[in-house]
Each structure stands twice: as structure tokens, then as C-alpha cells.
Amino acid sequence: MIEDTNATGSLKHHFLVASPWLSDPRFHGGVIYICEHSEEGALGLMINQPLGIHLGEILEQLDLQGGELDIPVYTGGPVQPERGFVLHSPGREWQHTARVTDEVSLTTSRDVLESIGQDDGPQEFLVALGYSGWGEGQLEEELGSNSWLTCPASDDVLFRTPIEKRYEAVLQLIGVDLSQLSDSVGHA
Numbered sequence: 001m002i003e004d005t006n007a008t009g010s011l012k013h014h015f016l017v018a019s020p021w022l023s024d025p026r027f028h029g030g031v032i033y034i035c036e037h038s039e040e041g042a043l044g045l046m047i048n049q050p051l052g053i054h055l056g057e058i059l060e061q062l063d064l065q066g067g068e069l070d071i072p073v074y075t076g077g078p079v080q081p082e083r084g085f086v087l088h089s090p091g092r093e094w095q096h097t098a099r100v101t102d103e104v105s106l107t108t109s110r111d112v113l114e115s116i117g118q119d120d121g122p123q124e125f126l127v128a129l130g131y132s133g134w135g136e137g138q139l140e141e142e143l144g145s146n147s148w149l150t151c152p153a154s155d156d157v158l159f160r161t162p163i164e165k166r167y168e169a170v171l172q173l174i175g176v177d178l179s180q181l182s183d184s185v186g187h188a
């Protein structure tokens with residue numbers, strides 16, 4: 001059963017958009033998809049900052065098929081940048097697959113990359129290296145200081161919106177015109 005975000009306060013399956021007042025420059029212009037959020041902390045993946053390498057390069061380094069795949073790989077965040085994450089549409093499960101929602105799963109095992117390289121992987125997917133993480137209470141503190149704007153996630157933005165349009169697409173979901181923001185933004 002999917003948790004009721006309003007009842008639990010969880011931002012799981014939400015987007016975070018870095019506001020202009022976020023002090024960490026690594027996240028400026030960033031959109032993060034929250035995969036997990038509980039009292040212990042949060043884990044998310046940045047979905048709009050390509051690393052400049054393609055999935056085919058990674059598959060070749062792992063001696064897997066699919067070296068011709070010209071699909072961007074994203075920086076998921078600054079934590080454990082050597083670790084791979086695949087956000088994908090549901091259907092099949094691999095060795096280390098966690099269901100985020102009925103429409104989105106997260107896999108961290110090599111077998112999903114092998115399937116993708118063999119053209120037998122998930123229908124829609126996004127590959128990231130590293131993740132964005134927050135310890136207990138840290139994300140809530142950053143939200144309270146207007147560092148992030150949030151909204152429920154959209155699978156369309158996550159999987160089907162061009163990379164360069166994701167930031168603006170999420171701002172539209174929030175109903176924000178970036179030029180109209182001031183540092184007195186509050187929370188309802």
C-alpha cells in the first residue's frame with residue numbers, strides 16, 4: 001500500500017527543486033526525485049544533471065552488452081558517486097529492486113544493467129551514479145529554511161520529459177514562476 005504523504009509527512013515519490021537560496025551549489029538548478037523518506041532520513045536521485053557519459057560506456061566497462069547505447073547517465077547526487085542506481089517502470093524485479101510506488105521502482109544490482117544491455121530491461125528507466133541523502137531531520141530543516149520547493153512527482157516528468165526541460169516542468173507542477181520568487185517564500 002502506498003503511504004498517504006499527508007498523514008505521514010513523507011516526501012517519497014515527490015520532486016524537490018533547489019530554490020535560489022540553497023547554499024550548496026551542487027544542487028542549483030537541480031531536480032531530485034525522492035525514493036525514500038522516513039524519520040531516519042531521505043534518499044533521492046537528481047534527474048536533470050547528466051554526467052557527460054553514456055550508458056553504453058558503463059556497460060562496456062562492466063563487460064556487458066549494449067555498448068552502443070547513447071543514453072545519458074545522471075549524477076544522482078554527491079553521496080557514493082561510484083554506486084549505480086536505476087529508476088525504472090515496474091514489471092520485472094531484479095536482485096536488488098525496491099518498489100517506490102506502483103509506477104516506479106529502484107534497482108541497485110548489476111543484473112538490471114545486463115538486462116538493459118540485452119534490450120530486455122524495463123520499458124522506461126533512468127540511470128544515475130551517486131545519490132542525494134539526508135540524515136534524520138536534515139531534509140526537514142532544509143525545507144524550513146526555504147532551500148527546497150516540493151511537489152508530488154510525475155512519471156511523465158521523470159521518464160518522458162527531455163532533460164533540459166525537467167526543471168521548468170517541475171516548477172510548472174508547483175505553480176511557480178522562478179522570476180517571481182523572493183527570499184520570503186513561506187510554507188503553507
